[in-house]
Amino acid sequence: MTFEDIRKKLKYFKVGIAGAGGLGSNCTASLVRAGVANLVVADFDVVTESNLNRQFYFADQVGMKKVVALRENLLRIHRNLEIQIIDKKLVPGDIPVLFADCHVVVEAFDDKAQKQMLIETLLEYFPHKPVVVGTGMAGWGENNRLKTVVYDNLYVCGDQQTEISLDCPPIGPRVAIVANMQANMVLELLLGKMDTHGDTIEQ
Amino acid sequence: MEILLNNRRESFDTEALTVSEVLALKKFTFRMLVVKINGELVKKEQYGSATIKHGDEVIILHLISGG
Numbered sequence A: 001m002t003f004e005d006i007r008k009k010l011k012y013f014k015v016g017i018a019g020a021g022g023l024g025s026n027c028t029a030s031l032v033r034a035g036v037a038n039l040v041v042a043d044f045d046v047v048t049e050s051n052l053n054r055q056f057y058f059a060d061q062v063g064m065k066k067v068v069a070l071r072e073n074l075l076r077i078h079r080n081l082e083i084q085i086i087d088k089k090l091v092p093g094d095i096p097v098l099f100a101d102c103h104v105v106v107e108a109f110d111d112k113a114q115k116q117m118l119i120e121t122l123l124e125y126f127p128h129k130p131v132v133v134g135t136g137m138a139g140w141g142e143n144n145r146l147k148t149v150v151y152d153n154l155y156v157c158g159d160q161q162t163e164i165s166l167d168c169p170p171i172g173p174r175v176a177i178v179a180n181m182q183a184n185m186v187l188e189l190l191l192g193k194m195d196t197h198g199d200t201i202e203q
Numbered sequence B: 001m002e003i004l005l006n007n008r009r010e011s012f013d014t015e016a017l018t019v020s021e022v023l024a025l026k027k028f029t030f031r032m033l034v035v036k037i038n039g040e041l042v043k044k045e046q047y048g049s050a051t052i053k054h055g056d057e058v059i060i061l062h063l064i065s066g067g
Helices: A003-010 A022-034 A049-053 A066-075 A092-098 A112-125 A172-193 B019-025
Strands: A015-018 A038-042 A082-086 A104-107 A131-134 A147-151 A154-158 B002-005 B008-011 B016-018 B033-037 B040-042 B051-053 B057-062
Touching (some): A003 A172, A015 A022, A022 A038, A022 A066, A038 A066, A038 A092, A092 A112, A104 A112, A104 A172, A112 B033, A112 B040, B019 B033, B019 B057
Parallel strands (some): A015 A038, A038 A082
Antiparallel strands (some): A147 A154, B016 B051, B033 B040, B033 B057
């Protein structure tokens, strides 16, 4: 597949991103660079100084709503991007509405309870929709413990072990690796396993 | 019975177990989980009643904060 073929195919798909922090902002940037041009991104948070160690924001964006800042940054990569931004802390009722027409959803929340809520709600409403989850990326080093494990339609990226804490904060490289593992998994799904109607192709 | 737990074969000495019993036997200490039996979501309030039988495919994903 040439890069032109890849772009052409990616035009048919819409990707949902739940969370625009370290995982969501970096994952979305990579997806847009690859040619994903139709996105819905949800986050309620504001860019802070402490986010700049790992998130795709800049010092002059501190204080901005993350989804607004992210849209601004993504449009600098791809001018004709179709991006719907949702500035809201998602509750279960939002999920079937926001992600109904997304071919893949990226779980990029920070808080484990929010992660669980999102995955359970997606499984309830769309049992077969692929969900690309990020879990376990705090700290530094140990590249080779980061992996992707497939459980049915859940594609789980990360080490599944290292939780963030004061002594084990999330830092740029490891967070961005997992964010890019998620983006790479989305590409694998969209370019390989799905036809252009978004139906899963049996392997 | 033999089941597939997170893509790995596991054997237990009984005919059936609830989700809660499997969590205890396998020493799952994480509290934020997503559980599926044969592709069907099992919610937290059903962990004590949902049963796992021979041949079932079970997924127990634990979630940790960070992102």
